[in-house]
Amino acid sequence: MVSVDENILPRIGAHKSIAKGVDQAIDRGLKSTCECLQIFTRPPRRWEPGKTALNENRVRAFIHKAKEANYYDTAIHMPYLPNLSSPDDDLYFKSIKVLQEEITKSDLLKAPYVITHLGSPKEETREFAVKRVAGAIDKAMEVRNSSTMVLLENSTAKRRKWGKSVDDIVEVINTVKEPQHVGICFDTAHAYASGYDISRPEVLHEVFDTIDSLLGKEKVRVIHLNDSKGQLNSGIDHHEHIGKGNIGIQCFQELMQHARFKKISMILETPKDDHINDKTNLDLLRRLRKR
Numbered sequence: 001m002v003s004v005d006e007n008i009l010p011r012i013g014a015h016k017s018i019a020k021g022v023d024q025a026i027d028r029g030l031k032s033t034c035e036c037l038q039i040f041t042r043p044p045r046r047w048e049p050g051k052t053a054l055n056e057n058r059v060r061a062f063i064h065k066a067k068e069a070n071y072y073d074t075a076i077h078m079p080y081l082p083n084l085s086s087p088d089d090d091l092y093f094k095s096i097k098v099l100q101e102e103i104t105k106s107d108l109l110k111a112p113y114v115i116t117h118l119g120s121p122k123e124e125t126r127e128f129a130v131k132r133v134a135g136a137i138d139k140a141m142e143v144r145n146s147s148t149m150v151l152l153e154n155s156t157a158k159r160r161k162w163g164k165s166v167d168d169i170v171e172v173i174n175t176v177k178e179p180q181h182v183g184i185c186f187d188t189a190h191a192y193a194s195g196y197d198i199s200r201p202e203v204l205h206e207v208f209d210t211i212d213s214l215l216g217k218e219k220v221r222v223i224h225l226n227d228s229k230g231q232l233n234s235g236i237d238h239h240e241h242i243g244k245g246n247i248g249i250q251c252f253q254e255l256m257q258h259a260r261f262k263k264i265s266m267i268l269e270t271p272k273d274d275h276i277n278d279k280t281n282l283d284l285l286r287r288l289r290k291r
């Protein structure tokens, strides 16, 4: 039997709700056997920040519980309404303000990552979008006073081209003023639905080789572990339980076992339903992690 070297294992966890207080996300994480965590700090489909979840006591409890649970790499996901590529100035500046607020909360909660999608430039060009997002990040970063990193996540959509490819993210990172504070969150389901056939491990490695060669190593800090209901290159953003979708188990096995992924925080965003929950998916991933 091959003994497992703890040092080569990636940490695995899930997205958890902060309902009834931000610290409750940690209780929920522990209950599901998460080793790391992602949260929204506010209702994701509204502009207003939530009221009670982040009061002073709750923040203090979060920091305390996070330390106890060894959750040192919590990721904050931006809400869905902001659009950092928007050609509409009102929406654009409102979006930058939300990104600033989330960076401030990441300082407050000692959660090192803020994850955002690139948004949509509507009818504008890719060149416009690159400058627009980079400008938004530069502006938002002015409030940063700890080690927060903004992570750009690849997205997918049927009718939209921008924000799907690793090249788009690379170009934004190469345009911002402080690229050392901007990294990548790689979503497996979005990548697959955008045409990266990562069901084949060699394609997964090609994607990471490209990122490493263009940006240097360790730029990918978070991976969203989602299987895909959508077909390859379908543009359908529909997450599925691990091993139950079109990506299949091989990709996730490679992510669990290959040393190049060991420092990346891996977060499930799989459906919440009665049959398979986060713990079931994490148990499966742990079995894959054992070689």
Ligand SMILES: [Zn+2]
Pocket (backbone or CB within 6 Å): 077, 117, 153
């Ligand atoms: Zn996302």
Ligand SMILES: [Zn+2]
Pocket (backbone or CB within 6 Å): 153, 187, 224, 269
């Ligand atoms: Zn995601």
